[in-house]
Amino acid sequence: MNTLEAIAKRRSIRQYKPGEISRENIEILLKAAMSAPTARNCQEWEFVVVRDKNMFKKMMEIHPYARMLEHADCAIVVCGNTQREHAPGYWIADCGAATQNILLAATELGIGSVWLGVYPNQERMDGLSRLFKLPAHIKPLNIISFGIPAEQPTEVNRFDPAKIHYELW
Amino acid sequence: MNTLEAIAKRRSIRQYKPGEISRENIEILLKAAMSAPTARNCQEWEFVVVRDKNMFKKMMEIHPYARMLEHADCAIVVCGNTQREHAPGYWIADCGAATQNILLAATELGIGSVWLGVYPNQERMDGLSRLFKLPAHIKPLNIISFGIPAEQPTEVNRFDPAKIHYELW
Numbered sequence A, B: 001m002n003t004l005e006a007i008a009k010r011r012s013i014r015q016y017k018p019g020e021i022s023r024e025n026i027e028i029l030l031k032a033a034m035s036a037p038t039a040r041n042c043q044e045w046e047f048v049v050v051r052d053k054n055m056f057k058k059m060m061e062i063h064p065y066a067r068m069l070e071h072a073d074c075a076i077v078v079c080g081n082t083q084r085e086h087a088p089g090y091w092i093a094d095c096g097a098a099t100q101n102i103l104l105a106a107t108e109l110g111i112g113s114v115w116l117g118v119y120p121n122q123e124r125m126d127g128l129s130r131l132f133k134l135p136a137h138i139k140p141l142n143i144i145s146f147g148i149p150a151e152q153p154t155e156v157n158r159f160d161p162a163k164i165h166y167e168l169w
Helices: A003-009 A023-033 A052-063 A067-071 A090-109 A120-134 B003-009 B023-033 B052-063 B067-071 B091-109 B122-131
Strands: A045-050 A074-081 A113-118 A139-151 A162-166 B047-049 B072-082 B111-115 B138-149 B163-164
Touching: A003 A074, A003 B003, A003 B023, A003 B091, A023 A090, A023 B138, A045 B023, A045 B138, A052 A067, A052 A120, A067 B072, A074 A090, A074 A120, A074 B138, A090 A113, A090 A139, A090 B003, A090 B091, A090 B111, A120 A139, A120 B067, B003 B091, B003 B122, B023 B047, B023 B067, B023 B072, B023 B091, B047 B052, B047 B091, B052 B067, B052 B072, B052 B091, B122 B138
Parallel strands: A045 B163, A162 B047
Antiparallel strands: A045 A074, A074 A139, A113 A139, B047 B072, B072 B138, B111 B138
16 A cells, blocks of 8 residues: 555554464564654664563553553554653654654554553653663653454544644744 | 655655645645544644745744755644643644654655754744744644755665563663
8 A cells, every 4th residue: 555545544443353463564663663753863762562461461550541452462662762862852753753654554564553642641651661661761652552453444534724824823 | 655665765855956846735745644643633733834935034044954945845834732632742742643644645745855853942942933923832843844856865774673672671
């Protein structure tokens, strides 16, 4: 599928069938993430790949909207390294762009995925930092949950001309 | 080109040839932006589309790394609406994801683009807010500059296994 199709087709997939995502495909997702731009090309991202079901259980205790992990095959915690970013605060949008690359690559590969927000929720950040033993300079932006899709939501058109301003607000 | 190709091919394009980006293509870019996910589907983005060369001059005075606007055909200022976001601070990563969709759609369409960081640089944010008369709750994340590409940077491989952690940090 071409890029515009993938962008339109990408939806949050929370229902999964049994089945494994290959290690090769996870590497494709991570390569996509690391192809995103970053301020001054600092590449201040870090990724924790989780497949251990016990870790999923603990993540569900920390994140109130992570129930789909019960049937997920894999998760990636996208983090920013605040010691590597161009200046304080750049990691958030940069890791957001990297996350979007992962979601689009997953769409292309037929993998279901959903972005679960963590930053700026301090409780979720603290919980995940403890669980994954993240150093203080590593900040979790989100959890991405992956699985073989058991639902196929239709495309939605969110285009809203009211959000477009010409030359001035 | 398929999504994985576009993700790999996307590079920052700062040199442009004369030529116009059609209004239809700008609409495709904005539709791509508005296809990104947002926390709780708040869609808290706003876009200022700029084509006026006088505005480009003023933007170059505000942003120290925006010299490519001299030959750009169009720019989009991607903004977050802090009155619409799920909770304070979510707009940054959400608008980062929307920006990545724009950059990938531009790659697909053969349009050169580059992301110029604005947030969290207060001086640039204040300057653009004044220039575009943004209300206080509208925060500029970046400027994206667009033009007909006059350079074709080769793909780079930024894949770094050291950034991948399994199960724990």
